[in-house]
Amino acid sequence: MSVVGRYLKKHIEALVKDVGIEAACELTGKSKATLGRYYSDYPEHADRYMPVDAVAALEEAASYPHVTAALAELKGIQLQFDESRRNAKSSGGVNSDVIALSQRFAMLMAEYNQSIEDGVISANEAKRLLKETLALQKVLIDMKLHLEDETV
Known part of the structure; x- marks a missing residue:
């Protein structure tokens, strides 16, 4: 898995844990297993990433926009979080x-x-x-x- 892939998966995991796994399942309509695959670093899940609509739903409920901030950092963009x-x-x-x-x-x-x-x-x-x-x-x-x- 690429360095960028691992970086994004780490932030997806932080997002899910910020919201809480049960709440994340409810907000996204995904199972615990599916959410786990989105941040798993096992080779068989290397190409699985959370859909952007699920990220948006979770970031709305989260204390911090983990994935959005990670994507911005990868492009060298700084976000100002209110x-x-x-x-x-x-x-x-x-x-x-x-x-x-x-x-x-x-x-x-x-x-x-x-x-x-x-x-x-x-x-x-x-x-x-x-x-x-x-x-x-x-x-x-x-x-x-x-x-x-x-x-x-």
Whole structure:
């Protein structure tokens, strides 16, 4: 199997596990065995990939567009993922921003702690840290905008 094939299958597996196997079966109308074949690295399943409509259905339910991001990375394209589902906009102003900021910072530190546990930060761990850092930056920008609104 090609390197690209293995890479895509790894992200298909991450997508299915993100949604949960039972939910993935329900959303796609596929069996557990069929979904497993889509990310299996056995030679007999090397040419099996998840159909794009199934990917779309699962990514709608997932916390992150695993396969779409993988395809973009293969083409050297960077996606900007809107984290607003995690940091829902609130009208609480600066107080809500401070709470969101502390929560985001805690998530970044937890991710860092998990990443550095073995003494090495892998490429995937670095990507997760970057994702959390960008989410933290977004909260800071929201806070800045709220503070500017209050000073006018």
